[in-house]
Amino acid sequence: MRVLIAHNRYQQSGGEDIVVAAESDMLRAHGHTVDRLNVDNDHIQSALSRITASFGSIYSPQSKHLMKQAIEDARPDVVHIHNFFPTLSPSVFYACAEAGVPVPVVRDGK
Numbered sequence: 001m002r003v004l005i006a007h008n009r010y011q012q013s014g015g016e017d018i019v020v021a022a023e024s025d026m027l028r029a030h031g032h033t034v035d036r037l038n039v040d041n042d043h044i045q046s047a048l049s050r051i052t053a054s055f056g057s058i059y060s061p062q063s064k065h066l067m068k069q070a071i072e073d074a075r076p077d078v079v080h081i082h083n084f085f086p087t088l089s090p091s092v093f094y095a096c097a098e099a100g101v102p103v104p105v106v107r108d109g110k
Helices: 015-029 047-056 061-074 091-099
Strands: 002-009 033-040 078-083
Touching (some): 015 033, 033 061
Parallel strands (some): 002 078
């Protein structure tokens, strides 16, 4: 199975980054192809960039385009969106839907 993992890294590395790396390694170890769409928050430094990022966290056409390109390049069977806030935004879900690529949703750990 081809899996595309999307992850928004924070300015300080933390547990989420470790989990994404471990998930990628585990999937590969079990014979799956894993591609990653990684972005970060390094561009959010000034007051203006914080304001811009706050609006972009609601819906980002640039992030939607990034996801569409990643889907076109990777041709995944499924997309796992590990973290979309704030740089990727919910727009990535629209890109997946438009491409017909499923995004499993986990609710309450199930």
